[in-house]
Amino acid sequence: MSKVKVAIIYYSATGGNYQMVQWAKDAAEKAGAEVKVLRVQELAPESAIASNPLWKKHYDETKDLIPVVTPQDMVDADAIIFSTPTRYGNVASQFKQYLDTLGGVWSQGLLVNKTITAMSSAMNANGGVEETIRSIYTSAMHFGAIIVAPGYTDPSIYAAGGNPYGASASIIDGEIKNDVEGAVRHQAKRLVDVTRQFLGK
Numbered sequence: 777m778s779k780v781k782v783a784i785i786y787y788s789a790t791g792g793n794y795q796m797v798q799w800a801k802d803a804a805e806k807a808g809a810e811v812k813v814l815r816v817q818e819l820a821p822e823s824a825i826a827s828n829p830l831w832k833k834h835y836d837e838t839k840d841l842i843p844v845v846t847p848q849d850m851v852d853a854d855a856i857i858f859s860t861p862t863r864y865g866n867v868a869s870q871f872k873q874y875l876d877t878l879g880g881v882w883s884q885g886l887l888v889n890k891t892i893t894a895m896s897s898a899m900n901a902n903g904g905v906e907e908t909i910r911s912i913y914t915s916a917m918h919f920g921a922i923i924v925a926p927g928y929t930d931p932s933i934y935a936a937g938g939n940p941y942g943a944s945a946s947i948i949d950g951e952i953k954n955d956v957e958g959a960v961r962h963q964a965k966r967l968v969d970v971t972r973q974f975l976g977k
Contacts, residue, residue, distance in 0.1 A: 779810040783853035783933045785845050787816045787871040788831040792897050792947030796960050797959035800857050803961035807968040814845035816874040830950045847881045857970040858894040858912050866911055887919035891971045897945040905944035924970045932958030940974045
């Protein structure tokens, strides 16, 4: 039986979303998936990154460790986990720029029937995370993808704050403050399980 291929595509400035991605990767692999972790291209100038020590530290630690995602990575995957911090109720510009590069593969129908789930973060418990996740799902609808939201399918969703759209972290100074790990792990496993059912793998 072939493995479900999962691409985890994320943006993280100070490391909180990166931590969520690590939990998702571990859970997806334990569920039997083949996982690739990929970061979107950083667009901010070096001066902006250097102005925030946490941002600079995380950027330096991961820029050569995690490959930059390409549109082909979406094509090659069966399932995709997206993760981005919220920016005023929407995705980070770095993340949006990647979505905007998908026109070529989208126009060929190469994103149809990919299974997609999304996670986000903000400083506050709310802070726009639901709208950020929903904006990703809006793009997924244009792709013809299949949205696999966690809903209320596990107690961990409630423990993390009760967001049925996707795991959402409260992150301050690069540290996750709410109990979101279980929700992230459940969401990643659910994506693999649903994708396996759909593909008959």
